[in-house]
Amino acid sequence: MKKAFTTVELVMMAMFTAILCASAYLSIPTPLPNAAHITLLNFMIILIALVFELRDSTIIIALWMIMGAIGVPVFIGGGAGLGYLFGVFGGYTFSFIIASIVVGLIKGKKYKRLKYTIVAIIGVVIIDIVGMIWWKFNGNLTWKVAFLSGFVAFIPLDLVKAVIAAQLVPLFKRLLPEKDDKEANEQAKEA
Secondary structure, eight states: OOOSOOHHHHHHHHHHHHHHHHHTTSEEEOSSTTTOEEESHHHHHHHHHHHSOHHHHHHHHHHHHHHHHTTOSOSGGGOOSHHHHTSTTHHHHHHHHHHHHHHHHHSOSSOOHHHHHHHHHHHHHHHHHHHHHHHHHHTTOOHHHHHIIIIITTHHHHHHHHHHHHHHHHHHHTTSOOOOHHHHHHHHHHO
């Protein structure tokens, strides 16, 4: 297992962390209570989890969450802080790290369009289920209301975003350097 990061890996991780931050600002408010939004976050989370190795994707998403937790306005609509994370929609934010880990573990090393599409769909279903459960308990909602407004309202568009993300993986993988483990280890030793 690699211990050190190459300069290119660090730059790519920083760039995708910045893109993840920006994707929270690209949002459309919904008529749902407490200012629910449709954003590109799910799309970017799934894309990052499919493109990067598990270690790197987890670091990107964790860094974004830490930035938001300490007050940098990187969450939906410029939200930030622990109050945001533990609010009624915080479950969706926490679900991003869970979904990225699951996606990273089950996607495999080699890109296969159908498998990656199914894995992406599993990822968004995890996001919406965890978010819905959190919303149900933090919002004191009935299961029916939580399901209809926290899952059914989001899942159709999230499925579309997941399918598109899975199709774009080869394009984004071209941005990452192709190295075998031996070469990566040699570069790590030189650093």
